[in-house]
Amino acid sequence: MVPGAKEWERYLADFAQLASNGTTPAPPWTRELRRSALDRFTALGFPTTKHEEWKYTNVAPIARSRFERAESTRNGLTAERLALFTFGEQGGTRLVFVDGRYAPALSALPDLSDGMTAGSLAGVLTADPTALEPHLARYAACQDHAFVALNTACMEDGAFVSVPAGTAVPKPIHLLFVTTAPEKSTVSHPRNLILMGGGSRAMIVESYVGLGPASYFTNAVTEIVIGENAVLTHDKLVEETDVAFHIATTQAQLARSAVFTSRAITLSGALVRNDTNAVLAGEGGDCTLDGLYLLHGRQHADNHTRIDHEKPHCSSRELYKGILAGRSKGVFNGKIYVHQDAQKTDAKQTNKNLLLSENAVINTKPQLEILADDVKCAHGSTIGRLDEDAIFYLRSRGLGLEAARGLLTYAFASEVVSRITIAPLQGRLDRLLLARLQSLDGWSGASGVPA
Amino acid sequence: MLVIEDLHASVNGAEILRGLDLEVHAGEVHAVMGPNGSGKSTLANVLAGRESYEVTRGRVLFEGRDLLPMSPEARACEGIFLAFQYPVEIPGVSTAYFLKAGLNAIRKHRGLEELDAIDFLAMAKEKLKIVEMEESLMTRALNEGFSGGEKKRNEIFQMVVLDPRLAILDETDSGLDIDALKIVADGVNALRGPDRAMIVITHYQRLLNYIVPDHVHVLVNGRIVRSGGKELALELEERGYDWVKADAGAPA
Numbered sequence: 001m002v003p004g005a006k007e008w009e010r011y012l013a014d015f016a017q018l019a020s021n022g023t024t025p026a027p028p029w030t031r032e033l034r035r036s037a038l039d040r041f042t043a044l045g046f047p048t049t050k051h052e053e054w055k056y057t058n059v060a061p062i063a064r065s066r067f068e069r070a071e072s073t074r075n076g077l078t079a080e081r082l083a084l085f086t087f088g089e090q091g092g093t094r095l096v097f098v099d100g101r102y103a104p105a106l107s108a109l110p111d112l113s114d115g116m117t118a119g120s121l122a123g124v125l126t127a128d129p130t131a132l133e134p135h136l137a138r139y140a141a142c143q144d145h146a147f148v149a150l151n152t153a154c155m156e157d158g159a160f161v162s163v164p165a166g167t168a169v170p171k172p173i174h175l176l177f178v179t180t181a182p183e184k185s186t187v188s189h190p191r192n193l194i195l196m197g198g199g200s201r202a203m204i205v206e207s208y209v210g211l212g213p214a215s216y217f218t219n220a221v222t223e224i225v226i227g228e229n230a231v232l233t234h235d236k237l238v239e240e241t242d243v244a245f246h247i248a249t250t251q252a253q254l255a256r257s258a259v260f261t262s263r264a265i266t267l268s269g270a271l272v273r274n275d276t277n278a279v280l281a282g283e284g285g286d287c288t289l290d291g292l293y294l295l296h297g298r299q300h301a302d303n304h305t306r307i308d309h310e311k312p313h314c315s316s317r318e319l320y321k322g323i324l325a326g327r328s329k330g331v332f333n334g335k336i337y338v339h340q341d342a343q344k345t346d347a348k349q350t351n352k353n354l355l356l357s358e359n360a361v362i363n364t365k366p367q368l369e370i371l372a373d374d375v376k377c378a379h380g381s382t383i384g385r386l387d388e389d390a391i392f393y394l395r396s397r398g399l400g401l402e403a404a405r406g407l408l409t410y411a412f413a414s415e416v417v418s419r420i421t422i423a424p425l426q427g428r429l430d431r432l433l434l435a436r437l438q439s440l441d442g443w444s445g446a447s448g449v450p451a
Numbered sequence: 452m453l454v455i456e457d458l459h460a461s462v463n464g465a466e467i468l469r470g471l472d473l474e475v476h477a478g479e480v481h482a483v484m485g486p487n488g489s490g491k492s493t494l495a496n497v498l499a500g501r502e503s504y505e506v507t508r509g510r511v512l513f514e515g516r517d518l519l520p521m522s523p524e525a526r527a528c529e530g531i532f533l534a535f536q537y538p539v540e541i542p543g544v545s546t547a548y549f550l551k552a553g554l555n556a557i558r559k560h561r562g563l564e565e566l567d568a569i570d571f572l573a574m575a576k577e578k579l580k581i582v583e584m585e586e587s588l589m590t591r592a593l594n595e596g597f598s599g600g601e602k603k604r605n606e607i608f609q610m611v612v613l614d615p616r617l618a619i620l621d622e623t624d625s626g627l628d629i630d631a632l633k634i635v636a637d638g639v640n641a642l643r644g645p646d647r648a649m650i651v652i653t654h655y656q657r658l659l660n661y662i663v664p665d666h667v668h669v670l671v672n673g674r675i676v677r678s679g680g681k682e683l684a685l686e687l688e689e690r691g692y693d694w695v696k697a698d699a700g701a702p703a
Contacts, residue, residue, distance in 0.1 A: 388503070393539040395523035396499050396532075397553035397609065398560075404524075407552070411543025411592075418543075 027129045037142045037152035044146040056331045056363045057273055057302040062245050067187035067217045070099035079106055085209045087428040092171035093118050095159045098178050100188025102157050115164040121191055122157040136193055139223045140251040147247045151221040155191035165197030172203040172422045181212030190220040198227035203422055204234050210241035220248035226258040233261045240269035249275040256282030266293040272301040280314040291320035292416040295328035302331035309342035318349040321416050323409055324360035335367040338375055345375040353383045354412050406437040452477045452648050453617060459508035460497050467493040469673035478645040482659055483652045485670035486692040491652045492536055495621040499533035500526050528560035530616030534606040534623050540594040547589040550612055575612060582608045582638050600631035607638035619650045624658035636661030656688035669695050
């Protein structure tokens with residue numbers, strides 16, 4: 001490394017061979033993709049809090065850390081160990097990635113007979129890259145987003161799911177990203193591409209977990225392309241460790257009359273940033289972006305959403321709820337952009353926050369930009385504490401103070417969780433919430449995070 | 452069962468109860484009546500343990516034990532139940548979940564085995580009939596979107612399930628049509644018995660046609676100024692509160 005080089009240049013060292021195509025046989029278009037992304041990242045650098053989109057989220061700890069590309073080892077990981085992070089789905093497809101790389105031995109691909117493709121993106125890049133070329137990195141823009149650029153330059157592997165036109169996948173598809181982080185601080189750049197053919201239907205769960213004691217950084221990008229009349233439910237779960245950094249962009253493109261439901265659920269992680277963006281690019285599209293963040297200790301979670309209404313007669317609904325305990329910090333920034341052509345847009349955005357401690361902080365900001373004149377747009381945000389009248393009501397029926405507070409907090413969160421359509425996943429989250437929130441003090445007293 | 456002596460209580464620094472005395476024995480139904488602002492709801496909330504009500508003087512004994520240091524949940528476990536004047540809406544919590552949690556806390560305190568979901572639902576279904584409510588009540592979010600009458604019937608349903616020793620009804624009749632009033636009264640009457648006592652707080656005499664009290668007390672300006680039998684309620688209905696207020700000003 002050149003003395004005096006910028007901190008982030010260290011990041012690129014491990015991945016430089018990918019970018020320069022040293023060892024991986026890759027088609028020229030991907031080389032060009034990486035090279036231009038690298039140029040873009042080099043030009044942007046890591047954002048600072050002077051950047052409007054990063055005003056409340058300081059990524060300096062990421063910039064100054066030395067994260068290495070993980071060694072190719074599974075650290076004795078077994079399917080049994082992962083059972084904790086699955087949700088009892090029977091017979092569904094599961095793609096497991098360990099430290100950023102596909103782990104076929106831990107994955108399950110039972111029902112691919114109906115023409116669906118599900119597997120490693122790296123594998124497809126080697127075997128059949130032409131299928132990816134029209135889509136990969138065509139939606140998640142590197143232009144203004146340093147982490148997307150970094151991911152695009154350094155991406156190694158991730159999930160590729162393609163559901164053919166007219167196919168309904170009955171069982172949830174689980175994409176599970178595990179970081180082992182046994183000693184060294186590691187980084188991975190998971191890259192996912194999900195293609196939904198016209199009239200297809202699927203449910204995808206994308207979850208991120210960590211095992212080891214060491215700090216790590218997950219920098220993920222998921223691109224989703226939903227064809228005409230196709231229906232996709234995408235539940236994202238962040239369950240990283242208390243010393244982990246997680247930055248991710250989910251970028252969805254909706255064709256005419258497509259239906260997209262996204263949930264971004266943050267349960268743990270030192271610093272978490274979810275960018276969830278949807279472009280309603282055809283008439284009659286319908287998009288729901290829901291989210292839940294459950295923070296304690298010194299955790300920091302930032303949810304940025306952007307919905308682009310490009311065409312007429314589309315509707316969007318957004319409900320993000322946050323529970324903040326300890327000294328945690330939350331950010332919600334929801335942008336709705338109604339383009340000039342998008343008449344009859346119906347958009348509604350809600351952000352509700354529950355502060356459980358005096359020291360928790362939430363920054364919430366709705367942003368509506370409306371260029372069409374015949375639209376219905378509404379937004380609202382609330383920040384509150386537990387209702388004393390409700391606590392007294394529950395206690396007067398025999399519930400202890402902690403149980404009453406926990407139940408009310410659970411009730412607040414359940415508005416989002418109850419909308420999850422995958423019953424075993426909903427059940428798992430429900431139990432997890434009840435367990436955590438029934439001993440609120442114990443839970444909110446714990447702390448994470450290296451400052 | 453309940454002995455209140457020289458009770459003084461304040462809300463936000465303003466003294467509302469100013470030396471209230473009341474004695475309630477097992478098996479009795481007491482009506483506490485009074486004009487607006489006389490301290491009726493304050494009495495109910497102080498007995499249930501609401502923390503925003505500060506007791507500045509006096510004492511309350513329940514079954515011979517000092518009630519005032521007890522938390523609201525401890526009082527519930529000891530057998531005190533308050534039917535709220537304004538029941539709270541709690542979205543996201545089903546009546547079944549909440550009531551089972553409350554009942555089991557109380558049962559545990561009484562040394563009884565906790566009920567599992569199946570036994571609880573079987574018992575609750577029987578009790579629902581008393582207040583003529585649908586079984587769907589159990590899975591609906593607690594009081595959310597309920598009409599005024601439904602909320603009050605839900606209070607009585609909870610009372611019947613929790614089986615208290617002392618039930619305090621805080622203006623349970625307000626906002627009820629005559630049919631709902633009868634249902635509520637039937638629920639209350641079903642619970643009357645030699646081991647149980649009730650304090651029925653009301654502004655109007657109407658409810659007392661259906662829940663006939665053993666004793667009637669008139670609360671004015673934070674004190675009980677007159678006590679009598681059920682005929683006192685009728686007298687109040689006829690003559691209004693002005694004459695007792697006037698009386699209260701004069702030394703007895």
